[in-house]
Amino acid sequence: MFKRRKRAVCLALCLSLIAVLPGCGQKTGPDPKHPVTLEVWHNFGGQMQATMDGLVDTFNLTVGKEKGIVLNVTSVSGSAALQEKLTMIANGDPGAPEMPDLTTCYPATAVLLQEKDLLAPLDEQFTQEELSLYLPRFLEEGRLSDGKLYVFPFAKSTEVLFVNQTLFDRFASETGVTMNSLSTFEGIAKAALRYYEWTDAQTPDLPNDGKDFYTADSAFNLAQVGMRQMGGSLLKNESLDLSSPEFQRIWDAICEPAVKGGYALYDGYSSDLSKTGEIVCSTGSTAGILFYGTEITYPDNTTERVEYSVLPFPVFQGGQKIAIQRGSGIVAAKTTPEKERAAAIFLKWFTDPEQNMKFIASTGYLPVTNEAFENSMEQEIADNENIQKLFRTAVEVHAAYDFYIPPVFDGFNSLSSNYGKDLLTCLQRAREQYLALLETESPEDAYSRVSREALEAFRQQP
Amino acid sequence: MQKIRAYREAIRQAGQDGLSLRLRLFGFLFLFLNAIMLGVLVMLFATGVFQTGFREHRSLLQNELSHLSQAVYQNYGEISVRCVALAESLSSSLERRCREQGIRPSHLQDSPQLLEELLSGELSSLTGALEKAKSSGVFLVLDATVNPDLPDARFSRACLYLKNMEPNIVSGLDANLRYLIGPMKIARGRGIQTLPQWRMEMDISSAPYFSGTVGTARQEKLPTSRLYFWSPATVLPGGSERAMLCSAPLIASDGTVMGVCGFEVSEMLFKLAYAPDSDSHEQLFCMLSPEKEGQFHVSGALFAGRSATRPFAPDNGFLMIGQDPSAFSSYRQPEGELYAGLHREIMLYPKDSAYQGERWALALMMPRRVLAQHVSARTHALLLWLFLLMGLDILLSFVISRRYIRPVLVALESLKQPDLASASKTRIPEIDDLLEFLQSQDERGAPPPQQESAPLLRSSLYQEFTKNIGTLSAAERSVFDLYMKGYTAREIADVLCLSINTIKTHNRRIYSKLNVTSRKELMIYIQMMGEAKADI
Numbered sequence: 001m002f003k004r005r006k007r008a009v010c011l012a013l014c015l016s017l018i019a020v021l022p023g024c025g026q027k028t029g030p031d032p033k034h035p036v037t038l039e040v041w042h043n044f045g046g047q048m049q050a051t052m053d054g055l056v057d058t059f060n061l062t063v064g065k066e067k068g069i070v071l072n073v074t075s076v077s078g079s080a081a082l083q084e085k086l087t088m089i090a091n092g093d094p095g096a097p098e099m100p101d102l103t104t105c106y107p108a109t110a111v112l113l114q115e116k117d118l119l120a121p122l123d124e125q126f127t128q129e130e131l132s133l134y135l136p137r138f139l140e141e142g143r144l145s146d147g148k149l150y151v152f153p154f155a156k157s158t159e160v161l162f163v164n165q166t167l168f169d170r171f172a173s174e175t176g177v178t179m180n181s182l183s184t185f186e187g188i189a190k191a192a193l194r195y196y197e198w199t200d201a202q203t204p205d206l207p208n209d210g211k212d213f214y215t216a217d218s219a220f221n222l223a224q225v226g227m228r229q230m231g232g233s234l235l236k237n238e239s240l241d242l243s244s245p246e247f248q249r250i251w252d253a254i255c256e257p258a259v260k261g262g263y264a265l266y267d268g269y270s271s272d273l274s275k276t277g278e279i280v281c282s283t284g285s286t287a288g289i290l291f292y293g294t295e296i297t298y299p300d301n302t303t304e305r306v307e308y309s310v311l312p313f314p315v316f317q318g319g320q321k322i323a324i325q326r327g328s329g330i331v332a333a334k335t336t337p338e339k340e341r342a343a344a345i346f347l348k349w350f351t352d353p354e355q356n357m358k359f360i361a362s363t364g365y366l367p368v369t370n371e372a373f374e375n376s377m378e379q380e381i382a383d384n385e386n387i388q389k390l391f392r393t394a395v396e397v398h399a400a401y402d403f404y405i406p407p408v409f410d411g412f413n414s415l416s417s418n419y420g421k422d423l424l425t426c427l428q429r430a431r432e433q434y435l436a437l438l439e440t441e442s443p444e445d446a447y448s449r450v451s452r453e454a455l456e457a458f459r460q461q462p
Numbered sequence: 463m464q465k466i467r468a469y470r471e472a473i474r475q476a477g478q479d480g481l482s483l484r485l486r487l488f489g490f491l492f493l494f495l496n497a498i499m500l501g502v503l504v505m506l507f508a509t510g511v512f513q514t515g516f517r518e519h520r521s522l523l524q525n526e527l528s529h530l531s532q533a534v535y536q537n538y539g540e541i542s543v544r545c546v547a548l549a550e551s552l553s554s555s556l557e558r559r560c561r562e563q564g565i566r567p568s569h570l571q572d573s574p575q576l577l578e579e580l581l582s583g584e585l586s587s588l589t590g591a592l593e594k595a596k597s598s599g600v601f602l603v604l605d606a607t608v609n610p611d612l613p614d615a616r617f618s619r620a621c622l623y624l625k626n627m628e629p630n631i632v633s634g635l636d637a638n639l640r641y642l643i644g645p646m647k648i649a650r651g652r653g654i655q656t657l658p659q660w661r662m663e664m665d666i667s668s669a670p671y672f673s674g675t676v677g678t679a680r681q682e683k684l685p686t687s688r689l690y691f692w693s694p695a696t697v698l699p700g701g702s703e704r705a706m707l708c709s710a711p712l713i714a715s716d717g718t719v720m721g722v723c724g725f726e727v728s729e730m731l732f733k734l735a736y737a738p739d740s741d742s743h744e745q746l747f748c749m750l751s752p753e754k755e756g757q758f759h760v761s762g763a764l765f766a767g768r769s770a771t772r773p774f775a776p777d778n779g780f781l782m783i784g785q786d787p788s789a790f791s792s793y794r795q796p797e798g799e800l801y802a803g804l805h806r807e808i809m810l811y812p813k814d815s816a817y818q819g820e821r822w823a824l825a826l827m828m829p830r831r832v833l834a835q836h837v838s839a840r841t842h843a844l845l846l847w848l849f850l851l852m853g854l855d856i857l858l859s860f861v862i863s864r865r866y867i868r869p870v871l872v873a874l875e876s877l878k879q880p881d882l883a884s885a886s887k888t889r890i891p892e893i894d895d896l897l898e899f900l901q902s903q904d905e906r907g908a909p910p911p912q913q914e915s916a917p918l919l920r921s922s923l924y925q926e927f928t929k930n931i932g933t934l935s936a937a938e939r940s941v942f943d944l945y946m947k948g949y950t951a952r953e954i955a956d957v958l959c960l961s962i963n964t965i966k967t968h969n970r971r972i973y974s975k976l977n978v979t980s981r982k983e984l985m986i987y988i989q990m991m992g993e994a995k996a997d998i
Binding site: 045048050072073074075076077078081266267268269271272274277278290291297299300301314 | 484609612627638640645646647649650653655656657658660661662663693702703730734737738859
């Protein structure tokens with residue numbers, strides 16, 4: 001009797017072990033019977049949103065269904081607004097929304113979130129072999145102060161020069177300015193001054209109504225990269241260093257056309273100006289390509305079909321070929337192990353070359369895996385002609401340029417935005433002063449004075 | 463294993479020898495318990511327990527639908543009211559501005575150079591209205607174009623269209639305001655970022671929210687509150703997101719319809735505001751759709767729910783509404799999947815509205831097969847429990863029959879023993895009585911059959927018996943002698959002043975020495991000795 005009971009107990013124990021042991025070897029993950037829902041935020045608008053929505057739907061219906069993961073996009077907003085919301089979350093501001101499970105995020109914002117222990121490190125979810133598929137410099141950008149990978153690259157961008165070829169050809173045929181002049185910032189400054197004069201001369205009865213030629217989407221990026229091209233650095237000890245001779249060159253290249261006319265002083269995206277034909281070229285993110293469109297709308301509602309060219313990022317004369325590497329990544333919130341695992345499954349799927357190329361082919365971003373970058377970029381994968389031009393330039397830049405990755409530290413975002421606002425304010429004031437001085441002084445004297453004063457004023461900004 | 467084999471053998475034998483007591487009892491118990499279970503099953507069917515799954519899901523959906531339809535009715539109603547208020551405010555403001563510029567509202571198109579100024583003047587009213595409404599966009603469309611000489615001028619209208627990118631988040635509106643349609647100069651002057659889909663004017667070639675509203679307002683002389691119109695969901699020209707628009711006519715005091723204004727409910731806003739609480743139904747989704755002649759016109763519907771469950775490309779026509787046998791409504795798209803759910807009409811217009819004939823409904827549904835899976839999972843669980851209960855019946859029948867019959871079998875076995883007096887008590891009164899009865903019968907002794915004694919007298923066994931009498935001890939001999947005289951065991955105990963147990967011990971030794979197996983046999987030999995007048 002006793003023996004029989006002992007045997008039954010042993011059998012029960014063995015069965016329990018058989019039931020329990022298989023779980024020991026597995027990572028905690030989603031279960032198709034009990035799907036996890038991940039809230040997703042992103043900042044892709046327009047065509048990009050349609051592409052992103054399509055990919056999210058595809059994931060939900062395929063891999064998500066199979067593994068028990070449902071992605072639910074609950075916020076689509078502009079990049080700046082999204083970063084602002086994430087900053088509110090990091091700061092615990094009143095009215096701050098709940099942290100989403102997955103969101104696009106810049107490294108500078110991710111630092112704030114990571115300091116509050118709100119982000120999940122992603123290294124643990126990937127094997128070394130899996131990580132080796134990605135371009136190392138993209139992964140490096142996503143590693144924060146503790147060396148762990150928080151900002152996962154899904155698509156990157158660099159800055160290029162967008163040229164409205166239709167308008168430029170019209171200008172070039174009249175003035176003899178060539179496309180070669182657009183390879184340097186000094187050349188762009190000269191062309192801008194010439195364009196302003198040329199357009200001003202078309203309405204002799206209206207003085208100083210020339211048109212702008214160029215603008216930069218990010219004056220801060222231009223300065224950062226320009227300094228690097230000349231071997232200097234805009235940042236010293238996490239603050240601006242505006243006293244170097246290299247910065248003087250940057251200032252000169254911007255200030256003269258900004259004050260005399262030819263450089264658009266605008267607190268918005270250059271594509272807004274391009275759509276109405278108010279500029280000819282601009283430096284901006286490759287991801288902005290779709291915003292330019294294919295036509296110009298004039299104030300009388302007439303439209304003109306135009307062609308764009310995409311050129312590599314200009315270089316300061318004598319400088320090295322360096323372009324910025326930018327673009328947000330995706331961060332995963334620190335939540336449950338199931339959700340973190342589910343987030344990693346999505347990221348693997350989303351950055352797989354097949355999906356990655358679908359995304360970039362309709363957005364203008366650059367892929368993140370070696371395979372996608374090296375094998376797929378030269379194929380005619382994009383329907384959009386502008387994107388095809390962009391990819392050809394991106395491959396050229398990838399081969400010939402070094403890339404500058406902005407540093408990540410607390411306060412970088414505010415430093416960057418303050419630089420742009422202060423520069424705009426100083427240059428707008430200088431422009432007004434210049435136009436006022438033209439009544440009494442020669443253009444050269446007037447410019448010399450306001451330029452000096454504007455630089456001083458800019459250096460003294462808090 | 464051996465037991466199973468034994469039972470199998472017993473069952474096999476049953477056909478030949480009749481059923482054993484244990485099998486009979488097992489069979490009766492099994493039938494009895496299963497009869498009860500069958501009764502329970504019939505009761506469950508009769509009371510509709512197997513339909514409970516459908517009923518519970520229906521009740522769940524009913525509650526959710528009630529909650530969501532209330533929310534839709536209230537929010538859409540609020541937007542309608544704000545739309546009418548905005549239209550009335552803009553109408554008087556535009557009329558005043560026209561008057562200031564020296565133009566009559568009916569001659570708006572004659573002064574295209576003033577359109578930008580008119581639009582710019584109303585920008586603050588629009589942003590203010592958007593800030594208050596739970597809406598993803600606000601618009602003002604004037605029935606005039608900045609360039610009437612263009613070939614497509616008849617489809618182009620001066621417009622201001624602003625979008626709130628995050629209407630569901632309470633935060634500074636300015637950060638999320640985007641410029642979709644309007645003169646670029648206005649956006650730049652106010653520092654509003656444009657959207658990639660920016661257009662200078664609105665394309666009204668396929669815009670019921672403009673043409674329909676303006677046309678109706680010109681035909682029907684009704685107050686603005688009876689002229690607002692909810693357009694089916696559509697993608698604005700150049701855009702990518704679907705949205706429903708509520709538009710109201712801008713009517714000047716002389717009755718001129720100057721254009722329309724209104725609010726937008728984007729699919730994203732709808733999804734965030736009305737996604738069903740579907741923790742237990744991952745594929746449940748909600749749909750606000752125009753309803754006409756027993757069909758949902760899904761091309762004009764908005765959907766909320768987990769995006770993976772949106773059932774069909776909204777461009778694909780309609781869903782036919784039918785009645786499902788499971789008390790749900792069924793919705794089928796031609797050559798598409800079958801859906802099951804519930805719907806309820808949503809009143810978007812007052813009874814005397816120009817659009818009172820337009821019917822809208824809010825539906826909650828999921829693929830029919832998913833609902834069936836949910837319900838059958840429950841029924842399967844119930845059936846599984848019933849089968850388990852049946853297994854338990856078999857086990858109980860086995861255990862009870864075995865336990866109940868065991869003492870009976872033991873008693874029957876003990877009957878086969880030579881000494882009934884040594885049989886232990888079964889604690890079953892009837893069997894114990896029987897044993898005692900047999901024992902007393904045994905003690906009295908039964909007369910041996912006459913014809914058998916004569917040959918036995920001459921047998922070697924008898925000779926052996928008489929010979930062995932000599933081997934008895936004195937005590938045994940005295941007991942034997944008293945048996946010879948016809949005393950019972952109890953009487954012997956009394957005569958010899960011994961206990962009955964001592965007598966039993968003597969009995970065993972006497973049986974052993976005389977080589978007999980029972981008292982009955984002993985008494986036969988004693989009788990034979992008496993007959994033979996043997997001298998002992």
